[in-house]
Amino acid sequence: MAQRENGSPRGRGRPGARTSGGRPNRARKARGASRVGTxxxxxxxxxxxxxxxxxxxxxxxxxxxxxxxxxxxxxxxxxxxxxxxxxxxxxxxxxxxxxxxxxxxxxAVAGPGGCGGCDLQHVSLPAQRAWKTAVVREQLRRIAGLEDGVAATVQVEAVPVPGRPDDGLRWRTRQRYVDLGEGRTGMRKHRSHEVVEVDDCLIDAHAGSDHVVDGTAFSVAEDGFWQVHPAAPDTLVSAVLEALAPQPGESVLDLYAGVGLFGRFLGEAVGEQGSVSLVEGHPGASSHSVRNLADSPASVHVQAGDVATVLAGRFAAGHVDLVVLDPPREGAKRAVVEQVVARTPRAVAHVACDPAALARDVALFAEHGYRLVALRAFDLFPMTHHVECVALLEKS
CATH class of the missing domain: 2.40.50.140 (Nucleic acid-binding proteins)
Known part of the structure; x- marks a missing residue:
């Protein structure tokens, strides 16, 4: 199962699955002659x-x-x-x-017909970051309609693995292999169930995460996911804090909170007179966030459940000062965005692992008068096309 990097599952639909309303997905139209191999x-x-x-x-x-x-x-x-x-x-x-x-x-198995895990090993690291920069800009232009400003100037930033050269390798602290028996392992081809034998995946760090961020140890389930790049938690926490600039006494709403990575440090920033309310869809991750914020100086409220449903039920109702969103790959979507803007925050930090989903959410916020005022993008997944963004939205 695909999982969220900050401690809870990233839900993804299965092709051919029934919709939430119980209706089967629309059947595909009959196709013409295959052109595979052309x-x-x-x-x-x-x-x-x-x-x-x-x-x-x-x-x-x-x-x-x-x-x-x-x-x-x-x-x-x-x-x-x-x-x-x-x-x-x-x-x-x-x-x-x-x-x-x-x-x-x-x-050796990164090319055509080989392992599907890495898209960009044939591209120099600077050009990989330029590639991802172009994608982020194009998604914001095409989907969110942003032609200039921060959308046109964002640059994907390098995030080297501590203690390693910036070579794009050995950054993944959790890796999955296919057991081929007799001590052999493999990985799947792109968009296929076929397996390619892989003795040593070069992005595998061969070491787990210590779940420590800025000197603070986090409780995480043994099978719960955590950011797979060792520098990612510190990088993202720093970017969110810089974007939101939390002040003592402010109220914070942490959505898709995982194990409380952002809520922990936001609670320290708003202090005894402030509050942090966390919503997370995975009960196990939510229980860990309770532990991780047990000694927070702020007033802490934690609720497990679907984010849109919990917010519609009046959890953390009324005005809040700050919101941080770290949704799954498909983004926050309209129901959540409308609940967020109804609470009239002065600033929203949106952490996104998919630039297209981010652009869709930015467009939704724009409908309610919230504009993109800052954006940082990080190369937390070298050798692949994936990129992580932290966007700041404020009421215009």
Missing amino acids: RIEGVVGPVAHGGFCVLRPEEGPVLFVRHALPGERVVAEVTEGADGDRFWRADAVEVLEPSSDRVEPPC
Whole structure:
């Protein structure tokens, strides 16, 4: 099960599953003849969200191509697609004219047909961060309608692993392998159940997290998730505190609170005259947040349950000064955003692991007069297309 990095599950729907209303998902239309294996030569266009580049051939649908870089001339082999589809997925299996940003992947199974865990090992680290910067900006432009300001100037920041060179390797403190028997391990191919044997994943740190942030130890369930990059908790806490600038005596609402990572430090900032109210959907993680804030100087209120439902039930009703949101990958969505703005906070910090979901939420906040005034993005998942953002929204 995919899980939240700060201590609770990240829910994700299963293809073909029933909706919350009990209706089956709409059946897919009949497809034309498969084009898997078709090879197409062309010049690669801009990056796209999801670890792809866009290639628009002279004929046929657009291709979303992995293992390519903008400006390269490649031979792309279709991996998913059929006649009549709006787009096909493909791998760059030959690079005829390489980009100056291309490097030799450090992992032997990172290329086409190999392990699906890393999207960007063929890209130099500076270019990986430029790639992610372009994606964040484009999602804010296309989805949130933000053409300038902080949306146009954000830069993805490097976050090296403490005590290691900034090489993008050995940062993942929790890794999952497929047991192949006889001591052999493997990892799955991209969008596939097929397994590639992997002796040593190069982003695996081979060490767990100590769950200590700025000298404070956190209680976390043995199977509960924590940020997998060892520098991530300190980095994100610092960014949230800097963005919100909490003052003594203020009230804070911590949503999707996990084990209380942000609530703990916000409680210290608002002090004895302040309050922190935490909502988390996973009961186990919520119980850990009670322990982690047991000695908080602030007044602490913890509620387990679906965030939108809990807020609609008048939990922490009335005005609050500050809100921090750390939703799952799909974002906070309208029901939660409307409950947040109803409490008229002076500032909202939105921690997002998906720039498209962040852009959708930013657009929802804008409907209620809250504008994006600051944004930081962090490269907490090197060699992959993933990026973490901390956005500050204030009432305009």
